[in-house]
Each structure stands twice: as structure tokens, then as C-alpha cells.
Amino acid sequence: MKRVLITGAGGFIGGRLVEILKETTVTEINILLRNIAKAARISRYPLHYYKGSIINEESLRTSMQGCDAVVHCAHDFTNPEINLQAADLIAKQCLTQGVSKLIYISSFAVHRNDANESINETSALNEQWDYAVNKIEVEKKLLSYHHQSGLPVIIFRPTIVYGPFSAAWTTNTVMQMLSGRVVVPFDGQRICNAVYIDDVVNAVVKTLQSNNNCEGKTFIVSGPEELTWKEYYNSFLSYAGVHRPVFMSDNESEEWCTKLNAHQPVETKISLIRDPISFLKRTPVYSLYQRMIKNPGIRKKLLSAKASMPGPLIYPSKETFETLSCMAKADTEKLRSELGFQPEISFKEGMRKTLLWAEWANLNYN
Amino acid sequence: MINKDNLKIAIVGCGALTRIFYLPVFKRLSVNPVVLVDPDLTSINDLAKSSGAKKISNSLEDIADDIDAAIIATPNFLHFPQTKILLEKGKHVLLEKPIASKEALVKELINVEKSSGVILQPAMMRRFWKINKAVKTLLQEEIFGILQSVSMQEGGVLNWPVQSTAIFNPALSLGGVLMDTGSHTLDLLCWWVENRDFELEYEDDSHGGVEADCRLSVNFMNTSVKAEVKLSRIRNMSNEFILTGTKGWIKLKPWGNVFEASDRRIEKYIYRQYTREELKKQSFIDLFTEQVKNWLFAIEHGSAPVIDAESVLPSIRMIEQGYQHRRQLKYAWN
Numbered sequence: 198m199k200r201v202l203i204t205g206a207g208g209f210i211g212g213r214l215v216e217i218l219k220e221t222t223v224t225e226i227n228i229l230l231r232n233i234a235k236a237a238r239i240s241r242y243p244l245h246y247y248k249g250s251i252i253n254e255e256s257l258r259t260s261m262q263g264c265d266a267v268v269h270c271a272h273d274f275t276n277p278e279i280n281l282q283a284a285d286l287i288a289k290q291c292l293t294q295g296v297s298k299l300i301y302i303s304s305f306a307v308h309r310n311d312a313n314e315s316i317n318e319t320s321a322l323n324e325q326w327d328y329a330v331n332k333i334e335v336e337k338k339l340l341s342y343h344h345q346s347g348l349p350v351i352i353f354r355p356t357i358v359y360g361p362f363s364a365a366w367t368t369n370t371v372m373q374m375l376s377g378r379v380v381v382p383f384d385g386q387r388i389c390n391a392v393y394i395d396d397v398v399n400a401v402v403k404t405l406q407s408n409n410n411c412e413g414k415t416f417i418v419s420g421p422e423e424l425t426w427k428e429y430y431n432s433f434l435s436y437a438g439v440h441r442p443v444f445m446s447d448n449e450s451e452e453w454c455t456k457l458n459a460h461q462p463v464e465t466k467i468s469l470i471r472d473p474i475s476f477l478k479r480t481p482v483y484s485l486y487q488r489m490i491k492n493p494g495i496r497k498k499l500l501s502a503k504a505s506m507p508g509p510l511i512y513p514s515k516e517t518f519e520t521l522s523c524m525a526k527a528d529t530e531k532l533r534s535e536l537g538f539q540p541e542i543s544f545k546e547g548m549r550k551t552l553l554w555a556e557w558a559n560l561n562y563n
Numbered sequence: 564m565i566n567k568d569n570l571k572i573a574i575v576g577c578g579a580l581t582r583i584f585y586l587p588v589f590k591r592l593s594v595n596p597v598v599l600v601d602p603d604l605t606s607i608n609d610l611a612k613s614s615g616a617k618k619i620s621n622s623l624e625d626i627a628d629d630i631d632a633a634i635i636a637t638p639n640f641l642h643f644p645q646t647k648i649l650l651e652k653g654k655h656v657l658l659e660k661p662i663a664s665k666e667a668l669v670k671e672l673i674n675v676e677k678s679s680g681v682i683l684q685p686a687m688m689r690r691f692w693k694i695n696k697a698v699k700t701l702l703q704e705e706i707f708g709i710l711q712s713v714s715m716q717e718g719g720v721l722n723w724p725v726q727s728t729a730i731f732n733p734a735l736s737l738g739g740v741l742m743d744t745g746s747h748t749l750d751l752l753c754w755w756v757e758n759r760d761f762e763l764e765y766e767d768d769s770h771g772g773v774e775a776d777c778r779l780s781v782n783f784m785n786t787s788v789k790a791e792v793k794l795s796r797i798r799n800m801s802n803e804f805i806l807t808g809t810k811g812w813i814k815l816k817p818w819g820n821v822f823e824a825s826d827r828r829i830e831k832y833i834y835r836q837y838t839r840e841e842l843k844k845q846s847f848i849d850l851f852t853e854q855v856k857n858w859l860f861a862i863e864h865g866s867a868p869v870i871d872a873e874s875v876l877p878s879i880r881m882i883e884q885g886y887q888h889r890r891q892l893k894y895a896w897n
Binding site: 216219220232233234235236237238239240241242243244246247248361550551553554557558559560562 | 725897
């Protein structure tokens with residue numbers, strides 16, 4: 198593989214892919230980015246930059262020139278139509294330019310996770326969640342090009358990807374735990390199919406480097422261990438200043454779930470004992486507090502009193518609730534048997550690295 | 564005496580800096596640039612109309628003889644050659660940072676400036692923050708004793724509206740966060756410390772591209788002053804400058820006139836120079852305005868610019884030496 202185009206290289210998975218490819222291979226890398234500022238992390242390596250959009254045919258044509266492979270990591274969270282258009286244009290351009298491999302980074306979220314059985318690539322799909330539906334549509338589009346025109350596409354469905362620079366499952370987790378007590382349903386005992394970023398990226402690199410007739414196939418990538426959400430959240434407790442999460446009982450979780458599914462308002466009854474900060478925020482005490490905190494003389498005392506109170510409760514959104522309610526373990530057998538790749542970074546080791554990064558990244562300065 | 568209203572000024576390079584700061588400043592000062600220069604003519608058509616510029620061009624050489632002065636806000640690698648051409652032709656220049664990548668090149672520009680009798684003003688606009696000026700006099704008058712250490716942390720996850728990929732191309736940007744943010748940070752350090760002799764240690768995270776994170780330790784010779792500078796484009800930084808003397812300390816933000824001091828004496832000293840209101844209301848656009856006004860004043864009156872290229876030499880040398888003695892910054896999680 199001499200040259201590869203990476204879309205979404207300014208993001209978490211694309212960014213680490215650039216790092217590992219540049220550190221372990223001599224591959225030339227083209228990157229196509231709409232927002233150039235996002236390339237700051239990967240600009241440490243010599244790259245070929247193309248400023249443009251994944252739905253601009255000309256941008257794709259020029260950035261794909263001379264590439265043996267394309268890794269499509271970009272995903273527009275604001276407009277699902279863009280992701281479909283991009284899939285269409287990328288597929289056509291790969292076929293026109295004779296690209297020998299197209300890897301698409303989809304998501305494990307495409308699967309329903311509410312059945313108490315392991316999930317493999319053929320398991321039922323999640324038609325409820327907009328993000329999952331969009332990913333499924335993109336997968337289908339790319340696979341239809343494979344069946345009709347021989348597009349050499351390989352699809353990865355990574356699970357909960359954590360690690361340095363992860364916005365969703367590292368930065369966001371730490372930020373939430375710094376700002377309050379994250380509420381985790383089902384006593385935190387449901388399954389967290391976590392995978393360290395390097396396992397995902399190494400699976401991609403291995404696929405780029407091998408000739409293993411996997412075109413048209415889909416692979417789940419998940420970490421080597423079975424883990425609960427309690428273990429996941431508790432592993433962040435060594436980060437300075439974070440609040441301990443609150444684990445919601447099964448009964449409370451079921452009630453919460455029913456309301457979410459029925460699109461009923463899920464406003465909680467805030468109690469002084471359980472969530473004093475949120476409770477006081479709804480009383481005249483809060484406006485008094487806001488006035489008093491402006492006084493430098495008593496500011497310190499007020500802040501110290503606030504710090505000694507338990508942080509406000511942070512309830513999960515419907516999508517996060519579903520993720521935290523996962524009943525099923527991801528099955529990575531196909532990845533091992535057909536691609537010859539076995540995720541190997543233990544959660545302990547992955548979290549050790551992640552926390553080193555989180556400390557360096559000064560997430561608490563935000 | 565030259566009248567600024569008759570001055571034919573070009574703005575060379577029409578990226579984010581020109582759009583966000585220089586053109587609004589020109590409007591504020593009721594000065595119209597006569598020509599905008601940028602390789603991408605289509606993108607500056609509308610800009611020319613809204614700014615009152617009579618002409619656009621994609622070639623500095625084509626218009627150089629028709630102007631009196633220029634603001635250079637192009638990618639870094641063009642700063643030196645474009646400025647040299649203009650100075651040689653007897654044109655005044657306000658030059659964005661870094662004014663050059665090497666001390667020898669700055670000296671070359673100074674020589675041409677002197678022989679041509681024109682004004683070259685480096686755009687070190689941070690020196691116009693009132694608090695930074697106050698710190699300068701605080702240090703000169705040893706209000707918090709003899710300076711012992713300077714700790715400077717600056718940066719954050721990059722969100723500047725970058726228009727071009729030049730910023731990440733080492734051949735065009737001449738460096739990463741040290742060359743970019745560091746030009747300002749180290750200029751302040753050198754301006755405050757006023758000591759041109761130093762030795763340094765430097766490490767950054769570049770792997771053949773441009774560095775996104777770096778650390779610089781400086782020992783100023785024949786003094787007790789040590790400085791520790793950390794810059795980043797990819798992580799949150801405290802964005803604090805802390806200067807510690809034998810009798811106290813002051814803590815500042817890199818922007819805005821926000822400060823904290825170890826005692827009332829230092830606060831009083833600052834408030835004697837500037838009122839709280841004056842400190843509070845100064846904005847970025849005010850800095851650029853003051854910078855352009857100073858440059859125009861120097862041109863009109865034939866006087867020395869408030870900031871001259873000579874004063875920027877130590878910080879350029881610091882950057883140059885940093886890159887020369889660079890060590891690899893390794894990330895513990897990789």
C-alpha cells in the first residue's frame with residue numbers, strides 16, 4: 198500500500214490511524230478535510246492536505262488520485278443526507294480510480310443490544326436510533342456497489358471506542374464526571390463493549406496490508422474482555438476532581454426506560470438530599486448565591502461550600518441510556534477467523550494510557 | 564510630512580487575519596487600502612468592494628511600484644522575501660509575525676530598512692495590551708523585586724478559522740506552534756526580561772510535520788531568571804503567564820488585561836497607570852488599531868516605529884535555537 202486517502206482524519210479514529218500508519222509504515226497519506234484546523238494533531242506528520250468536502254466530487258477526485266486505498270472515517274452528525282451522498286460519491290470515485298480497498302468505519306450501534314445474547318455481524322439491526330439508521334443506510338449503499346460493481350469495500354463496526362483524543366468516550370465522560378454525578382442505569386451491571394482505539398486502528402492497518410479476500414464483508418471490533426459499565430465509569434475515578442457516578446436501581450431504570458420509550462417528559466423530582474445543587478438551583482437561594490459569589494470576600498467560602506456538596510445528577514439521554522443498557526457481548530470471532538486479527542489491549546492497559554492522556558490534556562481546564 | 568490619507572497602502576494576504584482584524588481596523592481609521600493582494604482573486608472580489616480597495620491583484624511584484632506601504636499577512640514563508648522586495652523598493656511595511664524564521668534574515672531586513680530609510684514594524688500587537696506594558700515598567704522598577712522566574716502556558720485545541728493548509732506545511736509555515744503562537748509568547752518574554760543572552764532546552768512532538776505541542780526552558784545568562792514555556796494546539800492549557808520576583812508575583816492571561824498579584828502594592832502600581840475601566844475595555848481590535856495607527860504615525864512623521872525589528876531579534880533567535888537543539892517530545896500513552 199503506497200498511498201491512502203483518509204476522510205475524517207481530523208477526528209478520533211482517523212487521527213490515530215494517521216499516527217499509526219506514519220509510525221509503522223512508509224505509506225503516503227492524503228487527507229481530505231473541510232475544517233483545516235482539525236488537522237492540528239496529525240499535522241505533526243508529513244501529509245498531503247486537500248481542503249474540501251466529502252460531498253464534492255472534485256475534492257474527492259483530486260484527493261483520491263494515486264491512492265491504493267481509502268479509509269472513510271468521516272461522519273456528519275448534523276445531516277444524515279450528507280453521509281449518504283458521501284458514500285455514493287466515494288464509492289463511484291473508488292471504482293473510477295481503481296482503488297483496491299475501501300474501508301468504511303461504521304459502528305456497533307447499528308445492532309440492537311437489548312437481547313441477552315452475544316451480537317455478531319448477522320444480529321438484528323437497530324432501526325430506532327437516527328445515528329444507527331444512517332450508518333446502516335451508508336453500509337447498505339456501499340455494499341450495493343460491491344454487489345453490483347465489485348467495489349472492494351470492507352466495513353468495520355467498532356464498539357465503544359475509548360482512548361486518547363476520544364471525544365465521546367473519554368473527554369465527554371471525564372467532563373461529565375467533573376461537572377456532576379453521572380447516573381448509570383441498571384446498577385451499572387449491563388455490558389460495556391469497550392475497545393481501545395489502537396485495537397480498532399490496528400485492525401484497519403492489518404486489513405490495508407493483507408490480501409485476505411474480505412471485500413464485501415463486515416466486522417465487529419471489540420476489546421478482549423467482558424466489562425460492565427460500572428467498571429468503565431469507576432476506572433475514571435482516579436482523575437482529579439471527578440464525581441463518583443450514581444448507579445440507578447433496576448426498578449428505577451425500568452421506569453426511566455419506559456418514559457424514554459414513550460417520549461414522556463422525564464423530568465425528575467429533584468430532592469434536597471439526593472441532588473442538593475440542582476434542588477437549590479430551583480429556589481431563590483440560587484439567585485442569592487449568584488449575587489453573593491460576586492463578592493470576592495465570600496466567593497472562596499461559597500465555592501468551598503459548593504465543592505463539599507455532592508455534584509448535580511446527570512441523567513443519560515435516550516441514546517446513551519440504550520447504550521448503557523446493553524445486554525449483549527460483542528462477538529469478534531469473525532474478525533479473528535476471517536481477518537486473522539485479535540484485539541489484545543486489556544481494559545486496564547487501555548485505561549492506563551487513556552488516563553495518562555487525560556491528565557496531559559488538562560480536561561479539567563475547560 | 565506624508566499624509567496618511569494620501570498613502571497608498573496594500574494589504575498582502577487576505578486570510579482570516581486580514582478579514583477579522585486588518586480590514587475592520589482600516590474601516591475604523593477611515594483609511595482605504597488601495598489594493599488587496601491574494602493568489603485567490605475570486606475570494607477577494609467581494610472583500611475589495613466592502614473595504615473600498617480600488618484594485619485586487621494576485622501578484623505583489625505587479626503592484627509593488629504603485630504603492631507606498633504594505634501590510635504583509637501572508638503565509639510565513641513569504642514574510643521575508645516579500646518584505647525584502649518592498650523595503651528595497653522604498654516601501655514601508657507592517658509585517659505579521661514571525662517576521663522571519665532566522666536571526667540572520669531579520670538582520671538582513673534591518674539593513675535594507677536602514678539603507679532605504681523606510682519603516683519596518685513587526686506586528687507584535689500583544690505588546691499593546693495595557694497590562695503587558697504595565698508589567699514591563701513593573702519589572703524595570705523592580706516593584707516585585709528581582710525577577711526570578713517566568714512560567715508561560717498558552718494554547719488550546721486549535722479553533723482559528725484557518726483558510727489555507729499552509730499552516731500545516733513545514734515548508735510554508737516554517738514551523739508549528741512554536742513559530743506561530745511562540746512568536747508572540749517569546750516576544751513578550753524577551754521584551755520583559757531584556758536580556759539577549761540565554762541558553763535553552765527545547766522539545767516538541769513533530770514527526771516530520773509541524774509541532775503541535777512543545778516545551779521550552781530558558782536560562783537567561785548572568786541573571787537568576789529562568790523561564791518555562793509550554794505551548795499547544797491540541798490540548799487545554801492554563802493560559803497563564805506567571806512572573807515571580809524576590810518580593811512578589813503577578814499572574815496574567817495571554818489576552819485581555821486580566822491579572823492577579825501577590826499583594827496590593829503591585830495592584831496599586833498597575834491601577835496608577837491604568838484605571839480598571841481602561842483595562843477592562845481594551846479589546847483585540849483595539850490592539851490592531853493601535854498597531855496600525857502607530858505604524859501610520861511613524862510613516863507620517865518619519866519617526867521610529869514603537870516596535871522595531873531590532874527588538875524582535877532575541878525571540879527569533881530563541882525560536883531558531885529551539886529548532887536547532889530540538890529533542891523529541893514523547894507521549895507516555897503512545
